[in-house]
Amino acid sequence: MTLTATRTLIDEAYSSGTGIGAFNVVSLETAEGLVSASERAGLGVILQISENCARYHGSLAPLAKAVLAMATSAATPVSVHLDHAEDEALALEAIDLGFSSVMYDGAKLPFAENVAATQRIVAAAHAAGVFVEAELGKIGGKDGAHAPGVRTDPVEARAFVADTGVDALAVAVGSSHAMTDRVATLDLDLITSLRAALDVPLVLHGSSGVADDTLVAAVRSGMTKINVSTHLNGFYTRAAREVLDGDRAIVDPRKYLTPAREALSLEAERLLVLFARGTGGSNES
Secondary structure, rough: OOOOHHHHHHHHHHHHOOOOOEOOOOOOEEEEHHHHHHHOOOOOOOEEHHHHHHHHHHHOHHHHHHHHHHHHOOOOEEEEEEEEEEEEHHHHHHHHHOOOOOEOOOOOOOOHHHHHHHHHHHHHHHHHEEEEEEEEEEOOOHHHHHOOOOOHHHHHHHHHHHHHOOOOEEEEEOOOOOOOOOOOOOHHHHHHHHHHHOOOOOOEEEHHHHHHHHHHHHHHOEEEEEEEEEEHHHHHHHHHHHHHHHOOOOOHHHEEEHHHHHHHHHHHHHHHHHHHHOOOOOOOO
């Protein structure tokens, strides 16, 4: 297949009332596992490279080019997305590299500055046929996202979408990044209100802290793109740790990265099915 447009994957899920999984890449092994998950499930997937990941690798281009090549050769629809770019220059670089979509994150900025910066990214992206996601409402650390009042306002969200022309909006509805326990409580009524107020798909960040049944309920309430990172990293790390703890003489990374990649892949496959069909069994690990 060729690289799939993120717009295609999200529009299909949006129109059918289902969810599409958007999973973060950390390394070649995680990207390989996620593509395999998509192929086994027979479902599309959005591969995400974050600004933090690009910084970890020293630059965006090397990993991005490898992931773009994997997406192009996959047997199922795979798109490549830049996640949480606070650096406008990085978003522009991703557009030039051929990413299917970019997320510009100006949520820390005052509303007017967020609008202005997002407008600049939208103009450049749309000129290249690239889909743009933005964020409104703080989706921060565990305490911040659960603090009273830290939510996206539907009226403000409608104005932001109208002013910026973004194609999808990440909203704060009770989830939080980097959670390792799946105990977050989502405001399903707010999701319903946001879905009714906006004519663009909604994105759920911080989904690692949300249990299966609540994720399904969120999709049914109006969420379309479901981002997962920490939860999958947990499967990857636990599998690697188990191998290393079982044989401390191992020095070949392939001996522990292979089972780590497979553990991540199996859970990613299960989540893709869960989001798309509301089934797949519970896995609270």
